[in-house]
Amino acid sequence: MKKVLTIAGSDCSGGAGIQADIKTITVHGMYAMSVITALTAQNTTGVYGIFEAAPEFVGQQMDCVFSDIRPDAVKIGMVSNADIIRVIARKLREYAAENIVVDPVMVSTSGSALLSPAAQEALVEELLPMGRVITPNIPEAEALCGKKIENRRDMRRAAESIGEKTGGAVLIKGGHLEGEACDLLWDGGEPCWFIAPRIENPNTHGTGCTLSSAIACALAAGYPLGEAVKRAKAYLTKALKAGLDLGKGSGPLNHMAGV
Numbered sequence: 001m002k003k004v005l006t007i008a009g010s011d012c013s014g015g016a017g018i019q020a021d022i023k024t025i026t027v028h029g030m031y032a033m034s035v036i037t038a039l040t041a042q043n044t045t046g047v048y049g050i051f052e053a054a055p056e057f058v059g060q061q062m063d064c065v066f067s068d069i070r071p072d073a074v075k076i077g078m079v080s081n082a083d084i085i086r087v088i089a090r091k092l093r094e095y096a097a098e099n100i101v102v103d104p105v106m107v108s109t110s111g112s113a114l115l116s117p118a119a120q121e122a123l124v125e126e127l128l129p130m131g132r133v134i135t136p137n138i139p140e141a142e143a144l145c146g147k148k149i150e151n152r153r154d155m156r157r158a159a160e161s162i163g164e165k166t167g168g169a170v171l172i173k174g175g176h177l178e179g180e181a182c183d184l185l186w187d188g189g190e191p192c193w194f195i196a197p198r199i200e201n202p203n204t205h206g207t208g209c210t211l212s213s214a215i216a217c218a219l220a221a222g223y224p225l226g227e228a229v230k231r232a233k234a235y236l237t238k239a240l241k242a243g244l245d246l247g248k249g250s251g252p253l254n255h256m257a258g259v
């Protein structure tokens with residue numbers, strides 16, 4: 001059985017973060033492991049509190065995982081502060097982790113900051129270069145390249161500029177633009193578009209977390225990156241299309257419908 005590790009924050013309401021990742025990995029028929037960087041008190045209406053793990057404790061969790069059950073792929077989500085980021089990067093290097101997908105989570109769908117400004121620099125310097133692919137959404141890509149992104153041409157320019165900075169592949173998710181749900185993968189050559197119809201479902205809590213962990217699963221299964229993104233997007237689209245409607249705000253996906 002393939003093993004996939006998620007390093008992320010907990011969402012007690014089960015829609016995003018560690019919980020979305022574990023559901024995704026499990027539904028893919030793989031063994032899920034988790035290193036928790038922070039507890040969040042959140043639900044479909046917002047993030048109401050964040051309790052960060054001590055950096056040494058994040059390191060201890062990683063030691064326990066890597067010294068016992070070696071993951072075939074690693075997804076990284078919310079990492080919240082610079083010290084935690086540095087420990088994660090050091091441990092990933094120490095254990096020569098493979099198939100790393102970094103989702104540079106900065107702001108939740110509901111608009112709360114999940115990464116301190118000082119941490120953003122550490123993320124760019126330490127963690128993003130370790131990713132086989134990084135998966136910013138539009139506001140995150142804007143923060144990383146320092147330019148507004150309003151259309152597909154801007155997405156392409158941003159992907160190249162971010163990719164040149166981090167030295168790896170970039171998937172910019174276009175969920176925040178209008179029209180079709182277009183994501184752009186840039187891996188050094190010609191960019192590749194992944195286009196799906198926009199689903200009229202306001203319940204998009206956890207879409208980014210789900211997509212990045214589904215990519216990690218496909219990489220663990222041995223698919224090349226382009227195919228991994230294609231499969232992950234198909235999974236996400238089905239889970240969103242299923243139209244689960246839970247909570248008073250932007251609700252979670254239906255993972256059981258993803259496969």
Ligand SMILES: Nc1ncnc2c1ncn2[C@@H]1O[C@H](COP(=O)(O)OP(=O)(O)O)[C@@H](O)[C@H]1O
Pocket residue numbers: 109136137138173174175176181182183196197198199200201204206207208209211233236237240
């Ligand atoms: N309404 C929608 N219909 C179909 N796909 C969507 C929709 N909203 C987002 N997506 C897709 O969900 C994935 C996550 O994108 P996005 O919402 O931009 O990221 P994040 O959750 O990190 O903000 C992308 O593949 C995006 O194209």
Ligand SMILES: Cc1ncc(COP(=O)(O)O)c(N)n1
Pocket residue numbers: 008009010011016017018040077078105107108109110114204205206207208209
């Ligand atoms: C712990 C945690 N990690 C990530 C997100 C972002 O997810 P989304 O942008 O899909 O709301 C979140 N809300 N909570």
